[in-house]
Amino acid sequence: VTAGASAPEVLVREVIDRLRSFGGIDVVVNNAGITTLGSIEDVTLAELRHEFADGVPLAMAGSTLTHNEIIFNIRIALTQKVREKACLIATEALKVVTKHGRYRYPDVVIGCGDNSSDYFIDHPCFIVEVQSDSTAETDNGAKLEEYTSLVSLQRYAIISQKTRQVVVYKRSGETWTFAVLQGSGEFDLPCLETTLSLDQIYAGLELPASSAAD
Numbered sequence: 001v002t003a004g005a006s007a008p009e010v011l012v013r014e015v016i017d018r019l020r021s022f023g024g025i026d027v028v029v030n031n032a033g034i035t036t037l038g039s040i041e042d043v044t045l046a047e048l049r050h051e052f053a054d055g056v057p058l059a060m061a062g063s064t065l066t067h068n069e070i071i072f073n074i075r076i077a078l079t080q081k082v083r084e085k086a087c088l089i090a091t092e093a094l095k096v097v098t099k100h101g102r103y104r105y106p107d108v109v110i111g112c113g114d115n116s117s118d119y120f121i122d123h124p125c126f127i128v129e130v131q132s133d134s135t136a137e138t139d140n141g142a143k144l145e146e147y148t149s150l151v152s153l154q155r156y157a158i159i160s161q162k163t164r165q166v167v168v169y170k171r172s173g174e175t176w177t178f179a180v181l182q183g184s185g186e187f188d189l190p191c192l193e194t195t196l197s198l199d200q201i202y203a204g205l206e207l208p209a210s211s212a213a214d
Contacts, residue, residue, distance in 0.1 A: 063092075064132070064161065066161040066205060066207075067107075067130045067132070067161050069204060069205055070130050070159055070161060070201055070202070070205070071091050071092070071107055071108055071128075071130060073200060073201055073202070073203045073204070074091075074108050074128060074196070074200070074201060075089060075091055075108070076200075076203075077196060077200040077201075078110065078189075078192065078194070078196065081189075081192040081193070081194045082110060082192065085112060085191070085192055085193070086112070087110055087111060087112040087125075087191065087192065088110065088111045088112075088115060088121060089108070089109070089110050090106075090108070090109050090110075090111075090121060091107065091108050092105055092106075092107055092108075093105070094109065094119060094120060094121050095119055095120045095121070096109055096120065096121055096124050096127070096147075096150070097120060098146035098147065098149065098150065099146055099149050102146060104143065104146065104147075106124075106127045106128060106129060106147075107128050107129050107130045108126075108127070108128035109121050109124050109126070109127050109128070110124065110125055110126040110127075110189075110191065110192070111123045111124045111125060111152070112125050112191050113152070123152040124147075124150060124152055124153055125152055125153060125154045125155070125189075125190070125191035125192075126153075126154065126155045126156075126157075126189055126191060126192075127147050127153060127155075127156050127157070128156075128157045128158075128159060129143060129156075129157075129158050129159070130159045130161055131158050131159060131160055131161065132161065139158050140158065140167075144156065144158075144169070147169075148169060148171070148176050153171065154170070154171050154189070154190050154191055155168060155169065155170055155171070155187065155188075155189055155190075156168070156169040157169075157187070157196075159201060161207075162207065163182070163207055163208050163209065163210050164182065164183050164184070164198050164202050164207050164208070164209050164210075165180065165181065165182045165210065166180075166181045166185075166187070166198060166201065167179075167180050167181075168180075168181065168187045170187070181198055182209055182210050183198070183209035183210065184197075184198050184199065184209075185197065185198055186198065
């Protein structure tokens with residue numbers, strides 16, 4: 001469906017109209033190339049939530065109950081430490097600015113240090129993406145590249161919602177390494193001086209330790 005949009009507020013209105021008409025949108029492509037300033041506008045995200053990459057707003061897929069439980073568990077596990085360290089934690093609500101002026105909404109992001117805006121996490125040290133079939137390529141590709149280019153980031157975790165598996169990317173100086181945790185285990189979060197375990201992440205969820213193909 002083609003929609004004429006010459007300004008951010010027009011694009012948002014057009015997309016909301018299509019959502020009401022068709023019940024859902026997989027991807028929004030803006031061929032006009034709205035500037036990155038457009039996505040900073042204070043729009044209501046209850047009806048539309050998108051990431052912004054290279055001048056193209058991308059509508060984001062809806063969550064599952066498992067996805068929400070994982071995010072909830074991480075927040076419960078880390079909130080006390082976040083407060084003790086005077087850091088910030090956000091779940092799907094605040095933007096992170098990556099390279100080339102791209103905006104992302106991580107499923108979970110923790111930032112420590114001064115923050116200049118109510119809409120962004122300026123100094124993310126830990127980012128989580130809960131992976132689904134529709135996000136796997138981006139989580140392991142474009143987002144991995146963008147997140148690991150952030151100078152403040154220390155850990156990036158990609159969490160499965162099908163099995164008890166977490167892929168953790170760790171910074172050591174200028175080098176990034178990764179580990180795959182299956183079934184059980186934990187990893188450290190240097191900015192909070194604590195650890196996060198798979199038991200905490202998957203609390204209350206009955207998921208297999210690995211897939212049948214593993």
